[in-house]
Amino acid sequence: MEFTRSRRLRTSGRRLVGWGLAVAAGAVVWAVAADGPARASANGVAVMAGLAVLNGIWTLRRARRPFTLRIDEHGIAVNEDALGWEQIDGVALRYSPMSQVDTDDHTNTPPPPRLFVYPADGAGLPGLREAAMYGRRAYDVVATGELDQGLDRLIETLTRHAGPRFEASPHGMRRAGAPEDAAVREAVGGRFADTPGVRGAVLPPGLPARTFEARRNTAARLLAALALAAVGAVLSTPLITGGPDLAPEPFSALAPLGAILGCFLSLWYLWLVLRPLRLRLGPDGLTARNFAGPLVELGWDQVVAVTVARKPGAVDKHLWLLVWLAPGHTLDLPHEIADGHRTYPLVEVRRLRDGGEVEAAARYFAGSRYVEPAP
Known part of the structure; x- marks a missing residue:
């Protein structure tokens, strides 16, 4: 192509x-x-x-200026210079930090990624300028937004010919092997797939999925907010009717403020009850929703890597469930850029009930897609 x-x-x-x-x-x-x-x-x-x-x-x-990029079963060629697949350590579509788009602003369009080629030792493309990317030799081949054939066709071609060399997650992460627990290893037969696009663990049929819900009881908070709104409204009645105060002076003066605050909190907690925090991990994929956020449903064939770690660049040490999607897939969610790849923080683990078990469940159901955080 x-x-x-x-x-x-x-x-x-x-x-x-x-x-x-x-x-x-x-x-x-x-x-x-x-x-x-x-x-x-x-x-x-x-x-x-x-x-x-x-x-x-x-x-x-x-x-x-002449420019031709050829990608086929033999390798990658730029104009007259070519590298065979045996001379290529990796190929990646790298996003700049400018592509971090907040979903609250739908008017922004993230810039397309740039195609990078990581050559093996001793190999090179003389027609391109060499750069160092996180300790690796790399060639910045082209801005994909300039290609006449479009980004989708490029992703399709790289997926077909580059295979596992097509990187969609940070290079420094090590893929997990079989689960350490002997009982789990026996349950799955010790079989894990390392090929992208294949479900990580060959799980026994009927294995139940694991669902994690919010640690805090939002329904109880909704009832408390409704009670505050009701009490504030009752105590505010004398200010409208001119009747005697139903409570001591400070409480009567603050009653309207309590009613307004209670109504606001009631609407907020009702929204959270209707769209609760939830995480489900199973043999078919994962489902996640942050507080009042959209529901995210991903099959394992859409996920390249998953881990439980800190958000890239975060100052705090709180753990999140992080996912990297297969090329061509995207989510309308806030994301971070780690080593040029889009990183989606789905759920903060500490907000989940039994959050300490999320890592074990993700490691089990994701199989070889689970990666260890980069040091």
Whole structure:
């Protein structure tokens, strides 16, 4: 499969030049007709439009440079330089920290990843500049957003030909082997699959899934909030009717505030009761929902790696259930970037009842997909 980028670069360059020239012309007319602060603003717009035109010209020049990326059963070739699969330690689609998009802001579009190739010792691609990525030699091949054939086709091709060399989780993590417990090893027959896309543990039929619920009783808090709202409303009645106070002066004065606070808390706890914190781990996959968050359902074929560890870059030491998805899959959830890969923290373990058993359950049901946290 061959990938090119000239068509998208030409389209992008022409768009930048065209719109830049149009805006620059409008800014010049504005500057001639205006004076004072308005003229300064027009000059600023003209400068920005000029920069866009220069960027478009640079993009058009890049489009004229020859670029062909070929990925097949033999290896990866960039223009005239090629590496066989035996000369490649890994291939990865790396995201920049700018791709961490908060789900509260749906207007942002995460930038596409860049394709990196990690060569084996003694191998190289002379036509590309070599860089060091977390102690590994790497070649930054191309920004996938520039490819004419699109990111989905690239992922499909890499999945078919790169196999286990196609990395979708941080390289420093070590995959778990068979469970340490002898009884568990006997139950699963000691058979684990290391090939991506295959369910990790060959589990016996009928093995029940494990469900973890919130450690705190939200329903009890809802009842307490409703009681506070009701008491506050009753004690606030004399302020409306002009009748005698039903409670001592300080309580009567604070009653409206208690009623408002109780109503607010009641709505919040009702929302939490309707969308409770929950985690389910089973032979078919996992289901998770954080407090008042969306329900996440993942089959093991969608998961590349899972672990119980601290969030990447977090200061606190609280443990989370972290997952890395197979290439081509994504979640509309907040995520972190670890070694260029999207890391999804699903549930904070300490908030779950019997949270100390989450790691054992994840290790068992995920099988070889469970990875040890990087040191």
